Amino acid sequence: MRVDRSAAFVQVFITRFPLAYRCFSCRKIKRMPSYVPFYTCAIFDFFRKKEQASDTDNKNSLKSDNHQLFKYIVDRSTADWNQVVKFGKGLEKTRENWSKQFQRLFTTDEMEQFPWKELEAMLYSVDLGTKTTKSVLQELRKIVEERKYKQVEDVKAALKEVLYGLIVSETTTDASSKIATEPPTVVFLVGSNGMGKTTSTGKLGYKYSLQGKKVLLVACDTYRAAAVEQLEIWASRSQVDIYTPKPKQYKPTAILFDALEKAVNEKYDLVLVDTCGRMHNNETLMKELSSMCRIVEKKLGRGPDEVLLVLDGVLGRNASTQVKAWKNLIPVTGLVVTKLDGTGKAGYLVSIIHEDKLPVKWIGVGEGLEDLRSFDPQLFIQLLFD
Structure with a gap:
């Protein structure tokens, strides 16, 4: 056929x-x-x-x-x-993990014998966390009682419904990418070293270039060896422009100021800033990031339009600690979760969205230019199960 x-x-x-x-x-x-x-x-x-x-x-x-x-x-x-x-390919490992758990759990057909405690343990094991697991079980029991379900298979379908409800209704921030009414739109990508900021900056530049936008990448990561060269490679692959530091120009604030001058004068639609990798408890680097925000405000009359926190998908529930710490220091507007194709813990995204009230805006599901994908809640929940 x-x-x-x-x-x-x-x-x-x-x-x-x-x-x-x-x-x-x-x-x-x-x-x-x-x-x-x-x-x-x-x-x-x-x-x-x-x-x-x-x-x-x-x-x-x-x-x-x-x-x-x-x-x-x-x-x-x-x-x-x-x-x-x-x-679907990117969530394959997570889906296999969930499938194994469900196969072991749903061995009975009658609701009277349904193993609620085992379901609770399973939700913990797939990295939903304590708070989210309790919310899921509470809502799930309510649905089962109100609809008078008799078959265990209905519980699995209801669980899908509950998880989807959590990541949609409790995401208080707009999940769509913000575009400034007056260009250029300025987007900071922040996070610790090794999370995939530089790679995500290049891929994001490619995504916007496909939309016909004039994109400028800004290499403000002057601390990590070869970070500028790595971003130059991504700019070349994405076929977008890049602003690199002048000789002996090491301060990210100075680099950003000059890059914004170029963006305004040459009418760029989008400026993507690859910042230095830093831990949230590094006071000096965090002050520098605040200074960079003030540079944007001084130049454009507003702060960055987006501050995207980049997280490695392999972190699982450990990412929640980073999210909470970064939110307390700077105005994070959304998350970029990379390397989901290499982890079986993608279910933790439900708990991060539910507990931290931050939208996941982009997910990385591979190494290619096109493998940074916009986050689709409905598609995500469906692919966790099937």
């Missing part, structure tokens, strides 16, 4: 091992070849089944919610297939 990605029937995330599909030409049940990754799932006759939905589905609010979630995945796949595939 030839699969047309532009057609209405697209690949949807239905079950963990959805390797069977119905051929539209012969109507026979067939199976996917073994080399097809399971996260791409099965061809699902979504629109035809939608027209044949039973009255029972309409009475069940959870099924209705999942129906809408599937519809969203269909629409998202049609609009940006590459985004869905890259996102």
Whole structure:
């Protein structure tokens, strides 16, 4: 069967091992070849089944919610297939971790025998943390009681619903990227060494350049050896401009001032500033970062439009400590989480969004230019399970 990605029937995330599909030409049940990754799932006759939905589905609010979630995945796949595939591939290790946990947990069919304590332990083990785990269990029990669920499989679907609710309703900050009404838009990328700031700066420059924006990267990391050269390589790969320090120009504040002069005079749309890697308890470097914010305010009449904290996805729950510390020192507007493709702990993003009230704006799911992806809450939750 030839699969047309532009057609209405697209690949949807239905079950963990959805390797069977119905051929539209012969109507026979067939199976996917073994080399097809399971996260791409099965061809699902979504629109035809939608027209044949039973009255029972309409009475069940959870099924209705999942129906809408599937519809969203269909629409998202049609609009940006590459985004869905890259996102799914990047979360593969985390999904495998969750699947193993659920296989061990959901061994009974009747709600009377459901192991709530084991579910609580499982949520801790996938890095949701104490506060978020308690919130999840409280809401989950409420849904089970109100809807009078009798089947354990309904609990898994409800859990998906609860997690999605947490990262959407409790994200108090706009998750979209902020663009200044009067250019240039200035974005700081901050964080500790080794988190992926320089790489993210280059990839972000590429993302905005694809939107037709005139982008200037600013190499303000003068402390780390070869940081400037590394950003120059990314600027070349992204085909965007870069401002590098003049000879014997070591102070990031001086570099930023000159870069802003260039950005204003040459009418750049976006200025992405790669700052020095620093620990939040380094008082000298934190004061320097505050001075850089004042430089922007002096030059443009406002502070940085975005301050993005870059975190390594491998940190898991340990990232929460960094988030809280940085928030107390500077006005962080959002998070960039890198290297999610290398960790099985991506579930901790739920707790960071829920507890710290900060949006995840970008996630790194690979080493390529296009592997910095905008964070999609609905897609994220679906891909954690399926």
